[in-house]
Amino acid sequence: MDEKKENLLRMEEISKSFGSVKAIHQVNLELNRGEVLGLVGDNGAGKSTLIKILSGAINADEGKIFLNGKEVRIENPQDARNHGIETIYQSFALVGNLPIYLNIFLGRYRLKPILGGLIRILDEKRMEQESWEILQNLKIHFNSVRERVDHLSGGQRQAVAIGRALFFNPRMIIMDEPTSGLAVKEVEQIHDIIREFKKKGVSIIFITHRLQSIFAVADRVVVLRNGQNALDKKIAETSLEEVVRAMFGLHVKIT
């Protein structure tokens, strides 16, 4: 296939400083259609900064973002969403005191007209129903979508966050540490969900420092070190040792 057509996202020479600290400096990132990209790096390497720029949570100082070869501006989370980019944040960005179904529809509620279309109110039945269906597809157990999110387990919360991202048929999903703090069984479930996305042709950027996860599900790995590109290789063409070396910039012997 033509190389150009396959390319979904290209971030070019992105830089961002916080005060006098350069968080990332002229970083490049590419993502192909249907690809699972693992983005790794030590703490403070700039992974989160880079994806926050892509998801509109913060704005870059310099650099360009291309989607399907066309330059786009992403200035806030809504812009990113309009371009089909959904983000699942490390801190979940879920609102604990709200029930599951309102979290899934947070900020884009389903409404129904009453009084002959004079005003529109929340369509709770529909939101509950649709939330239930989407969560069933993820194969993680829930009692009821009316449960408050702060009463859920880590894996269930992650599923809610994923369900929320899934709902609007995104082209690309960014996952920031989706497996941190989860039990082993739950990590496997998240891996399955990522493979499922891939089958459906959704592209995924997957941030983690659990390198086993990268080798289990990713097609390609990009390593950042001190806010700069350190490695960009297909999983099949690299090794754990090479990735670790790129992350820390030293020769480490892995046994």
Add this chain to the structure above:
Amino acid sequence: MMNFYLNYLKKLPHVVYLFAGILALFAILAPNFLSMTNLTNLVLQGSVLLIISLGMTLVMLSNGIDLSVGALMSLTGMIAGFFLSREFGLIPALLTSILIGLLSGYLIGFLVARLDFPPFIATFGMMGIFEGMSLFMNKGESIYWKESVFNFIGNGYLLQIPFPIWLAALVFFIVYMLLYKTPFGVNVFAVGGHEEGLRLSGVNVKRQKILIYMVSGLLASVGGLLLASRIASGHPTVGIGHEFEAIASSVIGGTSFMGGQGGIIGTVFGALLITLLRNGLNLLGFTTPYQYCAIGLILAVGITLNTLYKR
């Protein structure tokens, strides 16, 4: 069927039991307490507090506080008086007062949302400004007006029920729909629960906060108008202290200072409970100082109950 009722009872805010208990206590102790006249009177007395408390609850659910409510009530009364005493007519008096309420809310919201003032400081400052303005309007004196349709708001009857009760019921219904049936309402709880999460979901949180303070300002001006109508005059300091009673109503009703927890059903009972204490103690011959102490005490009991039985 029994189970259904039991479940329903469990869901009610704890203030309902407190309210029922004290209601029973007064019913036994004070003669005439349960008379229809006195009960109607009770709700009538509570209507002003109820209206402004609903606004306060919205603000507190979103993790804010509005100390300017009482002073804004004084100011709206004075503004209405300014128009009525010069016989500019009812409509300009009402419209201007309501507009001032919305504008004040917008200003506070602007300070809190855009300039990142802590709500306590922003509304504390506005409280001073509003109070100063009300005193300035007639050199510290009250404003009186000739008999006017305006006085119907606070003293009239509709179908043998005092008009303020209708007004309070209408306001409750509108706020109920707004809070539990619209995106605005979900966003109120979400701002209080996890503001950053709401922002990352693409909601304009700053605009949402401004709207919340505008609702509070609007309800304060409605309460101010009702109060002015009841006493048939604009008094520059009449609203002072109402902000604290509104906070007390919300807190007794189970709304948390931390934001995101609580609701307006509890607030209704909180406001009625405070009014009930006043009314019952009055009937038993206890004067204002005792009533203040009693309200303070019930606030402590209410908070303790809410902490002990946190869901």
